[in-house]
Amino acid sequence: MPGQEIISTEPATGAVLWRQMSGDADTEVGIARRSWAEWAARPLAYRIEALRRFANVVRQKSDAFTDLIARETGKPIWEARTEVETVIAKVDISVTAYSERTGQRRVDAQMNTRLALRHKPHGVLAVLGPYNFPAHLPNGHIVPALLAGNAVVFKPSEKTPASGAFLVDCLHAAGIPEGCVRLLIGGPDQGKALAGHPDIDGLLFTGSATTGIALNRQFAAQPDKILALEMGGNNPIVVWNTPDLYSAAVLVVQSAFTSAGQRCTAARRLIVDQQLFDPLMAEIDKLVSRLIIGEPHADPAPFMGPVIDNNAADMLTESFVSLLTLGGRPLRHMERPIESRPFLTPGMIDMTNATEKPDVELFGPVLQVYRCDTFEAAIAEANDTRFGLSASLISQDPRLYDQFWANIRAGIVNWNRPTNGASSAAPFGGVGWSGNHRPSAYYAADYCAYPVVSSESDQARAAMGVGLRDA
Ligand code: NAD
Numbered sequence: 075m076p077g078q079e080i081i082s083t084e085p086a087t088g089a090v091l092w093r094q095m096s097g098d099a100d101t102e103v104g105i106a107r108r109s110w111a112e113w114a115a116r117p118l119a120y121r122i123e124a125l126r127r128f129a130n131v132v133r134q135k136s137d138a139f140t141d142l143i144a145r146e147t148g149k150p151i152w153e154a155r156t157e158v159e160t161v162i163a164k165v166d167i168s169v170t171a172y173s174e175r176t177g178q179r180r181v182d183a184q185m186n187t188r189l190a191l192r193h194k195p196h197g198v199l200a201v202l203g204p205y206n207f208p209a210h211l212p213n214g215h216i217v218p219a220l221l222a223g224n225a226v227v228f229k230p231s232e233k234t235p236a237s238g239a240f241l242v243d244c245l246h247a248a249g250i251p252e253g254c255v256r257l258l259i260g261g262p263d264q265g266k267a268l269a270g271h272p273d274i275d276g277l278l279f280t281g282s283a284t285t286g287i288a289l290n291r292q293f294a295a296q297p298d299k300i301l302a303l304e305m306g307g308n309n310p311i312v313v314w315n316t317p318d319l320y321s322a323a324v325l326v327v328q329s330a331f332t333s334a335g336q337r338c339t340a341a342r343r344l345i346v347d348q349q350l351f352d353p354l355m356a357e358i359d360k361l362v363s364r365l366i367i368g369e370p371h372a373d374p375a376p377f378m379g380p381v382i383d384n385n386a387a388d389m390l391t392e393s394f395v396s397l398l399t400l401g402g403r404p405l406r407h408m409e410r411p412i413e414s415r416p417f418l419t420p421g422m423i424d425m426t427n428a429t430e431k432p433d434v435e436l437f438g439p440v441l442q443v444y445r446c447d448t449f450e451a452a453i454a455e456a457n458d459t460r461f462g463l464s465a466s467l468i469s470q471d472p473r474l475y476d477q478f479w480a481n482i483r484a485g486i487v488n489w490n491r492p493t494n495g496a497s498s499a500a501p502f503g504g505v506g507w508s509g510n511h512r513p514s515a516y517y518a519a520d521y522c523a524y525p526v527v528s529s530e531s532d533q534a535r536a537a538m539g540v541g542l543r544d545a
Protein backbone atom coordinates (compact mmCIF):
# COMPACT_ATOMS: atom_id res chain seq x y z
CA MET A 75 0.00 0.00 0.00
CA PRO A 76 1.55 3.39 -0.94
CA GLY A 77 2.34 5.54 2.08
CA GLN A 78 0.50 8.74 2.81
CA GLU A 79 1.57 11.64 4.95
CA ILE A 80 -0.18 11.81 8.31
CA ILE A 81 -0.32 15.38 9.59
CA SER A 82 -1.38 16.22 13.13
CA THR A 83 -2.66 19.74 13.72
CA GLU A 84 -3.53 21.46 16.98
CA PRO A 85 -7.33 21.80 17.11
CA ALA A 86 -7.13 25.02 19.13
CA THR A 87 -4.84 26.90 16.73
CA GLY A 88 -4.71 24.96 13.48
CA ALA A 89 -0.89 24.87 13.71
CA VAL A 90 0.86 21.79 12.34
CA LEU A 91 2.22 19.84 15.30
CA TRP A 92 3.71 16.71 13.73
CA ARG A 93 3.94 14.96 10.40
CA GLN A 94 5.19 11.58 9.27
CA MET A 95 4.63 9.12 6.45
CA SER A 96 2.30 6.24 7.26
CA GLY A 97 3.87 2.89 8.10
CA ASP A 98 3.42 -0.61 6.78
CA ALA A 99 1.43 -3.18 8.78
CA ASP A 100 3.23 -6.12 7.21
CA THR A 101 6.66 -4.83 8.23
CA GLU A 102 5.60 -4.02 11.80
CA VAL A 103 3.79 -7.31 12.40
CA GLY A 104 6.80 -9.19 10.98
CA ILE A 105 9.19 -7.49 13.41
CA ALA A 106 6.85 -8.09 16.36
CA ARG A 107 6.37 -11.74 15.39
CA ARG A 108 10.16 -12.33 15.33
CA SER A 109 10.68 -10.56 18.67
CA TRP A 110 7.78 -12.04 20.60
CA ALA A 111 9.20 -15.41 21.71
CA GLU A 112 12.15 -13.90 23.56
CA TRP A 113 9.92 -11.45 25.45
CA ALA A 114 7.41 -14.18 26.33
CA ALA A 115 10.21 -16.39 27.68
CA ARG A 116 11.43 -13.71 30.12
CA PRO A 117 10.38 -14.24 33.74
CA LEU A 118 7.36 -12.24 34.84
CA ALA A 119 9.56 -10.32 37.30
CA TYR A 120 11.67 -9.10 34.38
CA ARG A 121 8.65 -7.78 32.52
CA ILE A 122 7.28 -6.13 35.68
CA GLU A 123 10.63 -4.43 36.22
CA ALA A 124 10.68 -3.16 32.61
CA LEU A 125 7.16 -1.75 32.91
CA ARG A 126 8.00 -0.06 36.21
CA ARG A 127 10.92 1.60 34.44
CA PHE A 128 8.43 2.72 31.79
CA ALA A 129 6.28 4.34 34.50
CA ASN A 130 9.39 6.18 35.71
CA VAL A 131 10.27 7.38 32.22
CA VAL A 132 6.75 8.77 31.80
CA ARG A 133 7.04 10.42 35.23
CA GLN A 134 10.31 12.10 34.19
CA LYS A 135 8.80 13.31 30.91
CA SER A 136 5.43 14.12 32.36
CA ASP A 137 5.48 17.89 31.61
CA ALA A 138 6.39 17.36 27.96
CA PHE A 139 3.86 14.53 27.58
CA THR A 140 1.11 16.62 29.19
CA ASP A 141 1.84 19.55 26.92
CA LEU A 142 1.82 17.34 23.82
CA ILE A 143 -1.50 15.64 24.67
CA ALA A 144 -3.09 19.01 25.43
CA ARG A 145 -1.90 20.53 22.15
CA GLU A 146 -2.81 17.51 20.05
CA THR A 147 -6.29 16.89 21.48
CA GLY A 148 -7.14 20.47 22.49
CA LYS A 149 -8.06 19.34 26.02
CA PRO A 150 -7.14 21.66 28.92
CA ILE A 151 -3.69 21.19 30.42
CA TRP A 152 -5.17 20.10 33.80
CA GLU A 153 -7.02 17.32 32.04
CA ALA A 154 -4.01 16.22 30.00
CA ARG A 155 -2.06 16.01 33.27
CA THR A 156 -4.60 13.60 34.74
CA GLU A 157 -4.25 11.49 31.59
CA VAL A 158 -0.48 11.23 32.08
CA GLU A 159 -0.97 10.34 35.76
CA THR A 160 -3.36 7.58 34.68
CA VAL A 161 -0.74 6.21 32.28
CA ILE A 162 1.75 5.99 35.15
CA ALA A 163 -0.75 4.42 37.57
CA LYS A 164 -1.70 1.77 35.02
CA VAL A 165 1.49 -0.20 35.62
CA ASP A 166 0.90 -1.01 39.30
CA ILE A 167 -2.80 -1.64 38.66
CA SER A 168 -1.92 -4.07 35.87
CA VAL A 169 0.61 -5.94 37.99
CA THR A 170 -2.03 -6.51 40.66
CA ALA A 171 -4.69 -7.40 38.07
CA TYR A 172 -2.34 -9.86 36.37
CA SER A 173 -1.70 -11.75 39.59
CA GLU A 174 -5.32 -11.66 40.77
CA ARG A 175 -6.95 -12.58 37.46
CA THR A 176 -4.43 -14.40 35.32
CA GLY A 177 -1.60 -15.50 37.54
CA GLN A 178 -0.78 -19.04 38.57
CA ARG A 179 -2.60 -21.12 41.10
CA ARG A 180 -3.09 -24.67 42.15
CA VAL A 181 -6.76 -25.52 41.84
CA ASP A 182 -6.85 -29.02 43.20
CA ALA A 183 -4.46 -31.63 44.51
CA GLN A 184 -4.97 -35.35 44.88
CA MET A 185 -2.43 -37.94 45.92
CA ASN A 186 0.80 -37.36 43.91
CA THR A 187 -1.09 -35.20 41.44
CA ARG A 188 -1.73 -31.50 41.21
CA LEU A 189 -4.07 -29.52 38.98
CA ALA A 190 -2.40 -26.25 38.09
CA LEU A 191 -3.90 -23.17 36.42
CA ARG A 192 -1.49 -20.94 34.51
CA HIS A 193 -1.90 -18.38 31.74
CA LYS A 194 -0.10 -17.93 28.46
CA PRO A 195 0.16 -14.87 26.22
CA HIS A 196 -1.57 -14.95 22.85
CA GLY A 197 1.44 -13.80 20.80
CA VAL A 198 1.29 -10.63 18.71
CA LEU A 199 -1.59 -8.31 19.62
CA ALA A 200 -2.69 -5.35 17.53
CA VAL A 201 -3.91 -2.27 19.42
CA LEU A 202 -6.04 0.40 17.71
CA GLY A 203 -6.45 3.62 19.67
CA PRO A 204 -8.98 6.50 19.62
CA TYR A 205 -8.14 10.21 19.73
CA ASN A 206 -9.95 11.33 22.87
CA PHE A 207 -7.48 9.70 25.30
CA PRO A 208 -4.56 9.11 22.93
CA ALA A 209 -2.22 7.85 25.68
CA HIS A 210 -4.37 6.45 28.49
CA LEU A 211 -6.66 4.21 26.42
CA PRO A 212 -4.08 2.46 24.19
CA ASN A 213 -1.84 2.22 27.25
CA GLY A 214 -4.71 0.43 28.99
CA HIS A 215 -4.30 -2.37 26.44
CA ILE A 216 -0.53 -2.17 25.86
CA VAL A 217 0.68 -2.45 29.47
CA PRO A 218 -1.37 -5.57 30.37
CA ALA A 219 -0.55 -7.10 26.98
CA LEU A 220 3.20 -6.68 27.49
CA LEU A 221 3.01 -7.80 31.09
CA ALA A 222 1.34 -11.04 30.04
CA GLY A 223 4.17 -11.65 27.55
CA ASN A 224 2.64 -10.49 24.25
CA ALA A 225 4.29 -8.34 21.62
CA VAL A 226 2.24 -5.35 20.47
CA VAL A 227 1.72 -3.46 17.23
CA PHE A 228 0.04 -0.19 18.11
CA LYS A 229 -1.68 2.08 15.63
CA PRO A 230 -2.69 5.36 17.26
CA SER A 231 -5.53 7.44 15.84
CA GLU A 232 -4.49 9.40 12.75
CA LYS A 233 -5.79 12.45 14.66
CA THR A 234 -3.36 12.00 17.56
CA PRO A 235 -0.29 10.16 16.21
CA ALA A 236 2.26 12.31 18.04
CA SER A 237 0.92 11.31 21.48
CA GLY A 238 0.97 7.65 20.38
CA ALA A 239 4.55 7.97 19.16
CA PHE A 240 5.57 9.61 22.47
CA LEU A 241 4.06 6.70 24.41
CA VAL A 242 5.98 4.14 22.36
CA ASP A 243 9.22 6.14 22.73
CA CYS A 244 8.78 5.98 26.53
CA LEU A 245 8.34 2.18 26.38
CA HIS A 246 11.52 1.83 24.31
CA ALA A 247 13.43 4.28 26.53
CA ALA A 248 12.55 2.04 29.49
CA GLY A 249 14.33 -0.88 27.81
CA ILE A 250 11.32 -2.76 26.46
CA PRO A 251 12.73 -4.27 23.28
CA GLU A 252 11.91 -2.20 20.20
CA GLY A 253 10.77 -5.34 18.41
CA CYS A 254 8.14 -6.04 21.08
CA VAL A 255 6.31 -2.74 20.79
CA ARG A 256 5.89 -1.49 17.25
CA LEU A 257 4.34 1.81 16.24
CA LEU A 258 2.25 1.80 13.08
CA ILE A 259 1.43 5.30 11.89
CA GLY A 260 -1.64 5.63 9.71
CA GLY A 261 -5.39 5.95 9.39
CA PRO A 262 -8.23 3.51 8.70
CA ASP A 263 -6.34 1.94 5.76
CA GLN A 264 -3.44 0.96 7.99
CA GLY A 265 -5.94 -0.07 10.68
CA LYS A 266 -7.64 -2.41 8.22
CA ALA A 267 -4.32 -3.84 7.05
CA LEU A 268 -3.28 -4.47 10.65
CA ALA A 269 -6.63 -5.98 11.70
CA GLY A 270 -6.62 -8.24 8.66
CA HIS A 271 -3.01 -9.36 8.99
CA PRO A 272 -2.80 -13.15 9.18
CA ASP A 273 0.08 -13.03 11.65
CA ILE A 274 -1.64 -11.21 14.50
CA ASP A 275 -3.15 -13.30 17.28
CA GLY A 276 -5.71 -10.73 18.31
CA LEU A 277 -6.91 -7.16 18.22
CA LEU A 278 -7.60 -4.83 21.14
CA PHE A 279 -9.73 -1.96 19.93
CA THR A 280 -11.01 1.26 21.47
CA GLY A 281 -13.11 3.44 19.21
CA SER A 282 -16.50 3.94 17.68
CA ALA A 283 -19.23 1.32 17.38
CA THR A 284 -19.18 1.74 13.59
CA THR A 285 -15.56 0.65 13.38
CA GLY A 286 -15.95 -1.96 16.14
CA ILE A 287 -18.87 -3.63 14.38
CA ALA A 288 -16.90 -3.73 11.09
CA LEU A 289 -14.02 -5.38 12.97
CA ASN A 290 -16.38 -7.84 14.62
CA ARG A 291 -17.64 -8.86 11.17
CA GLN A 292 -14.08 -9.20 9.91
CA PHE A 293 -13.14 -11.45 12.85
CA ALA A 294 -16.31 -13.56 12.68
CA ALA A 295 -14.64 -16.39 10.78
CA GLN A 296 -11.51 -16.32 12.96
CA PRO A 297 -12.39 -17.88 16.31
CA ASP A 298 -8.68 -18.46 16.88
CA LYS A 299 -8.10 -14.73 17.43
CA ILE A 300 -8.95 -12.70 20.49
CA LEU A 301 -10.99 -9.56 19.81
CA ALA A 302 -11.68 -6.98 22.52
CA LEU A 303 -13.97 -4.13 21.52
CA GLU A 304 -14.34 -1.03 23.69
CA MET A 305 -16.88 1.17 21.93
CA GLY A 306 -19.10 4.18 22.47
CA GLY A 307 -22.33 4.91 24.28
CA ASN A 308 -25.58 6.87 24.24
CA ASN A 309 -25.49 7.23 27.99
CA PRO A 310 -28.40 8.40 30.17
CA ILE A 311 -28.32 10.44 33.36
CA VAL A 312 -31.62 10.36 35.27
CA VAL A 313 -32.54 13.07 37.78
CA TRP A 314 -35.38 12.12 40.14
CA ASN A 315 -36.38 13.11 43.67
CA THR A 316 -33.32 15.13 44.57
CA PRO A 317 -33.43 18.26 46.77
CA ASP A 318 -30.07 19.79 45.82
CA LEU A 319 -30.59 20.98 42.27
CA TYR A 320 -27.31 22.87 42.12
CA SER A 321 -25.39 19.62 42.78
CA ALA A 322 -27.57 17.79 40.29
CA ALA A 323 -26.76 20.47 37.70
CA VAL A 324 -23.02 20.16 38.40
CA LEU A 325 -23.17 16.39 37.96
CA VAL A 326 -25.10 16.75 34.70
CA VAL A 327 -22.69 19.36 33.32
CA GLN A 328 -19.63 17.31 34.32
CA SER A 329 -21.16 14.21 32.75
CA ALA A 330 -22.18 15.84 29.49
CA PHE A 331 -19.52 18.44 28.77
CA THR A 332 -16.19 17.41 30.32
CA SER A 333 -13.65 16.97 27.48
CA ALA A 334 -16.13 18.87 25.27
CA GLY A 335 -18.33 15.77 25.49
CA GLN A 336 -15.64 13.63 23.87
CA ARG A 337 -15.76 10.78 26.36
CA CYS A 338 -17.29 7.43 25.67
CA THR A 339 -18.98 7.67 29.06
CA ALA A 340 -20.33 11.20 28.57
CA ALA A 341 -24.03 11.68 29.32
CA ARG A 342 -25.82 12.15 26.00
CA ARG A 343 -29.37 12.08 27.40
CA LEU A 344 -30.71 13.80 30.49
CA ILE A 345 -33.93 12.15 31.66
CA VAL A 346 -35.74 14.19 34.25
CA ASP A 347 -38.90 14.17 36.33
CA GLN A 348 -41.33 16.51 34.56
CA GLN A 349 -41.80 18.36 37.90
CA LEU A 350 -38.06 19.09 38.19
CA PHE A 351 -37.53 20.07 34.57
CA ASP A 352 -37.87 23.88 34.83
CA PRO A 353 -35.84 24.45 38.03
CA LEU A 354 -33.16 21.91 37.04
CA MET A 355 -32.72 23.34 33.56
CA ALA A 356 -32.46 26.84 35.06
CA GLU A 357 -29.56 25.65 37.27
CA ILE A 358 -27.88 23.85 34.39
CA ASP A 359 -28.25 26.87 32.12
CA LYS A 360 -26.72 29.19 34.73
CA LEU A 361 -23.75 26.86 35.09
CA VAL A 362 -23.26 26.35 31.35
CA SER A 363 -23.27 30.08 30.75
CA ARG A 364 -20.29 30.34 33.16
CA LEU A 365 -18.19 27.58 31.55
CA ILE A 366 -14.86 28.75 30.18
CA ILE A 367 -14.17 27.32 26.75
CA GLY A 368 -10.68 27.98 25.54
CA GLU A 369 -7.33 26.78 24.31
CA PRO A 370 -5.49 24.24 26.51
CA HIS A 371 -3.00 26.65 28.09
CA ALA A 372 -5.43 29.56 28.62
CA ASP A 373 -5.44 31.42 31.91
CA PRO A 374 -7.85 31.17 33.72
CA ALA A 375 -8.00 27.45 32.97
CA PRO A 376 -10.83 26.47 30.67
CA PHE A 377 -13.40 23.85 31.60
CA MET A 378 -13.23 22.47 28.07
CA GLY A 379 -11.41 22.99 24.82
CA PRO A 380 -12.42 22.51 21.19
CA VAL A 381 -13.55 19.25 19.67
CA ILE A 382 -10.90 17.36 17.73
CA ASP A 383 -11.22 19.02 14.32
CA ASN A 384 -13.40 21.08 12.02
CA ASN A 385 -15.00 17.98 10.48
CA ALA A 386 -16.16 16.84 13.91
CA ALA A 387 -17.47 20.35 14.69
CA ASP A 388 -19.34 20.48 11.35
CA MET A 389 -20.84 17.05 11.98
CA LEU A 390 -21.99 18.06 15.48
CA THR A 391 -23.57 21.35 14.42
CA GLU A 392 -25.34 19.56 11.55
CA SER A 393 -26.57 16.88 13.96
CA PHE A 394 -27.95 19.57 16.26
CA VAL A 395 -29.89 21.06 13.34
CA SER A 396 -31.14 17.63 12.38
CA LEU A 397 -32.46 17.09 15.95
CA LEU A 398 -34.34 20.38 15.54
CA THR A 399 -35.91 19.16 12.31
CA LEU A 400 -37.10 16.04 14.15
CA GLY A 401 -39.07 18.26 16.51
CA GLY A 402 -36.46 18.92 19.21
CA ARG A 403 -36.99 22.17 21.12
CA PRO A 404 -33.74 24.10 21.60
CA LEU A 405 -32.88 24.82 25.22
CA ARG A 406 -29.45 26.23 24.34
CA HIS A 407 -28.15 26.50 20.81
CA MET A 408 -24.76 25.08 19.97
CA GLU A 409 -22.55 27.89 18.73
CA ARG A 410 -19.19 28.08 17.03
CA PRO A 411 -17.58 31.32 18.20
CA ILE A 412 -14.62 31.14 15.77
CA GLU A 413 -15.79 30.00 12.34
CA SER A 414 -12.45 28.45 11.35
CA ARG A 415 -11.79 26.57 14.59
CA PRO A 416 -13.66 23.64 16.22
CA PHE A 417 -14.63 25.35 19.49
CA LEU A 418 -18.29 24.64 20.28
CA THR A 419 -20.51 25.90 23.05
CA PRO A 420 -22.63 23.22 24.75
CA GLY A 421 -25.93 22.59 23.00
CA MET A 422 -29.05 21.33 24.80
CA ILE A 423 -32.29 20.25 23.21
CA ASP A 424 -35.60 18.95 24.59
CA MET A 425 -36.41 15.82 22.57
CA THR A 426 -39.49 14.75 24.57
CA ASN A 427 -41.91 15.41 21.74
CA ALA A 428 -39.59 14.67 18.83
CA THR A 429 -40.94 12.46 16.07
CA GLU A 430 -37.79 10.33 16.11
CA LYS A 431 -34.99 9.79 18.62
CA PRO A 432 -31.84 8.83 16.71
CA ASP A 433 -29.94 6.23 18.74
CA VAL A 434 -26.49 7.43 17.74
CA GLU A 435 -23.53 8.65 19.72
CA LEU A 436 -23.02 12.37 19.16
CA PHE A 437 -19.40 12.58 20.29
CA GLY A 438 -19.32 16.18 21.47
CA PRO A 439 -21.05 18.73 23.73
CA VAL A 440 -24.69 17.95 22.89
CA LEU A 441 -27.20 17.01 25.56
CA GLN A 442 -30.65 15.72 24.65
CA VAL A 443 -33.29 16.13 27.36
CA TYR A 444 -36.35 13.95 27.99
CA ARG A 445 -39.11 14.70 30.48
CA CYS A 446 -40.99 11.79 32.09
CA ASP A 447 -44.00 11.46 34.38
CA THR A 448 -43.01 8.28 36.21
CA PHE A 449 -39.74 6.72 37.31
CA GLU A 450 -40.63 3.55 35.39
CA ALA A 451 -41.01 5.62 32.21
CA ALA A 452 -37.63 7.25 32.94
CA ILE A 453 -35.93 3.85 33.19
CA ALA A 454 -37.61 2.71 29.98
CA GLU A 455 -36.39 5.88 28.25
CA ALA A 456 -32.87 5.36 29.63
CA ASN A 457 -32.84 1.79 28.29
CA ASP A 458 -34.15 2.85 24.88
CA THR A 459 -30.75 2.46 23.21
CA ARG A 460 -28.70 -0.24 21.53
CA PHE A 461 -25.68 0.94 23.54
CA GLY A 462 -25.05 0.15 27.19
CA LEU A 463 -21.90 1.77 28.52
CA SER A 464 -22.69 4.01 31.48
CA ALA A 465 -25.75 5.34 33.31
CA SER A 466 -26.22 7.51 36.40
CA LEU A 467 -29.05 8.22 38.76
CA ILE A 468 -29.15 11.48 40.72
CA SER A 469 -31.57 10.96 43.59
CA GLN A 470 -31.78 11.07 47.36
CA ASP A 471 -33.89 7.91 47.44
CA PRO A 472 -31.95 4.62 47.88
CA ARG A 473 -35.04 2.63 46.85
CA LEU A 474 -35.01 4.38 43.50
CA TYR A 475 -31.35 3.48 43.14
CA ASP A 476 -32.14 -0.18 43.88
CA GLN A 477 -34.82 -0.08 41.19
CA PHE A 478 -32.52 1.75 38.75
CA TRP A 479 -29.62 -0.65 39.38
CA ALA A 480 -31.84 -3.69 38.91
CA ASN A 481 -33.43 -2.50 35.66
CA ILE A 482 -30.87 -0.42 33.84
CA ARG A 483 -28.79 -2.04 31.13
CA ALA A 484 -25.20 -0.75 31.27
CA GLY A 485 -21.72 -1.85 32.33
CA ILE A 486 -21.25 1.20 34.59
CA VAL A 487 -24.18 2.17 36.82
CA ASN A 488 -23.54 5.12 39.16
CA TRP A 489 -25.48 6.84 41.92
CA ASN A 490 -25.12 10.56 42.61
CA ARG A 491 -21.92 10.51 40.58
CA PRO A 492 -21.23 11.53 36.99
CA THR A 493 -21.51 9.01 34.15
CA ASN A 494 -17.81 9.54 33.35
CA GLY A 495 -14.53 9.48 35.28
CA ALA A 496 -14.30 5.69 35.44
CA SER A 497 -11.62 4.12 37.63
CA SER A 498 -8.76 2.14 36.05
CA ALA A 499 -8.79 -0.07 39.13
CA ALA A 500 -12.21 -1.53 38.23
CA PRO A 501 -13.48 -3.36 35.15
CA PHE A 502 -14.52 -0.97 32.39
CA GLY A 503 -16.85 -1.94 29.56
CA GLY A 504 -20.39 -2.02 28.36
CA VAL A 505 -23.07 -4.21 26.90
CA GLY A 506 -25.02 -3.90 23.64
CA TRP A 507 -23.14 -1.87 21.06
CA SER A 508 -20.70 -0.62 23.68
CA GLY A 509 -18.54 -3.73 23.82
CA ASN A 510 -18.25 -7.45 23.16
CA HIS A 511 -18.16 -8.67 26.76
CA ARG A 512 -14.41 -8.21 27.06
CA PRO A 513 -14.23 -5.32 29.51
CA SER A 514 -10.99 -3.40 29.82
CA ALA A 515 -9.18 -1.53 32.65
CA TYR A 516 -8.84 -3.97 35.58
CA TYR A 517 -10.17 -6.86 33.49
CA ALA A 518 -7.80 -6.17 30.56
CA ALA A 519 -5.65 -8.94 32.05
CA ASP A 520 -8.35 -11.44 31.02
CA TYR A 521 -8.07 -10.81 27.28
CA CYS A 522 -4.27 -10.56 27.25
CA ALA A 523 -3.70 -14.22 28.20
CA TYR A 524 -5.48 -17.53 27.93
CA PRO A 525 -5.83 -20.10 30.70
CA VAL A 526 -3.96 -23.40 30.57
CA VAL A 527 -4.90 -26.15 33.00
CA SER A 528 -2.37 -28.89 33.68
CA SER A 529 -2.84 -32.11 35.58
CA GLU A 530 0.69 -32.89 36.79
CA SER A 531 2.58 -35.54 38.69
CA ASP A 532 6.33 -35.67 39.34
CA GLN A 533 6.50 -39.34 38.39
CA ALA A 534 4.68 -41.54 35.89
CA ARG A 535 3.27 -43.99 38.43
CA ALA A 536 -0.02 -45.53 37.25
CA ALA A 537 -2.25 -48.59 37.68
CA MET A 538 -5.47 -49.90 36.09
CA GLY A 539 -8.00 -51.17 38.59
CA VAL A 540 -10.89 -52.39 36.41
CA GLY A 541 -11.58 -53.90 32.99
CA LEU A 542 -8.48 -56.10 32.73
CA ARG A 543 -8.31 -59.93 32.37
CA ASP A 544 -6.06 -61.69 34.86
CA ALA A 545 -2.47 -61.69 33.64
P1 NAD B 1 -12.74 5.40 15.39
O1 NAD B 1 -13.53 4.16 15.46
O2 NAD B 1 -12.99 6.34 14.27
O3 NAD B 1 -11.17 5.05 15.29
C1 NAD B 1 -10.52 4.25 16.26
C2 NAD B 1 -9.28 3.63 15.64
O4 NAD B 1 -9.67 2.71 14.62
C3 NAD B 1 -8.37 4.65 14.94
O5 NAD B 1 -7.04 4.26 15.19
C4 NAD B 1 -8.74 4.53 13.48
O6 NAD B 1 -7.70 4.89 12.60
C5 NAD B 1 -9.04 3.05 13.37
N1 NAD B 1 -9.98 2.70 12.31
C6 NAD B 1 -11.00 3.45 11.82
N2 NAD B 1 -11.69 2.74 10.90
C7 NAD B 1 -11.11 1.52 10.82
C8 NAD B 1 -11.37 0.31 10.09
N3 NAD B 1 -12.40 0.24 9.24
N4 NAD B 1 -10.59 -0.76 10.30
C9 NAD B 1 -9.58 -0.71 11.18
N5 NAD B 1 -9.26 0.39 11.89
C10 NAD B 1 -10.02 1.49 11.72
O7 NAD B 1 -12.89 6.12 16.80
P2 NAD B 1 -12.42 7.59 17.21
O8 NAD B 1 -13.30 8.56 16.49
O9 NAD B 1 -10.95 7.71 17.08
O10 NAD B 1 -12.72 7.62 18.78
C11 NAD B 1 -13.93 8.05 19.32
C12 NAD B 1 -14.81 6.86 19.60
O11 NAD B 1 -14.17 6.00 20.52
C13 NAD B 1 -16.14 7.22 20.24
O12 NAD B 1 -17.14 6.45 19.66
C14 NAD B 1 -15.94 6.84 21.69
O13 NAD B 1 -17.13 6.56 22.38
C15 NAD B 1 -15.08 5.64 21.57
N6 NAD B 1 -14.35 5.39 22.80
C16 NAD B 1 -14.63 4.24 23.51
C17 NAD B 1 -14.00 4.02 24.73
C18 NAD B 1 -14.26 2.79 25.56
O14 NAD B 1 -13.38 2.43 26.32
N7 NAD B 1 -15.40 2.15 25.45
C19 NAD B 1 -13.08 4.94 25.21
C20 NAD B 1 -12.82 6.07 24.45
C21 NAD B 1 -13.44 6.29 23.24
Ligand code: SIN
Pocket residue numbers: 206207211336337338339493494495496497
Ligand atom coordinates in the same frame (compact mmCIF):
# COMPACT_ATOMS: atom_id res chain seq x y z
C1 SIN C 1 -13.40 7.48 28.04
O1 SIN C 1 -12.66 6.49 28.09
O2 SIN C 1 -13.71 8.04 26.93
C2 SIN C 1 -13.94 8.06 29.28
C3 SIN C 1 -13.52 7.38 30.49
C4 SIN C 1 -14.28 8.04 31.59
O3 SIN C 1 -14.14 9.24 31.79
O4 SIN C 1 -15.09 7.36 32.21
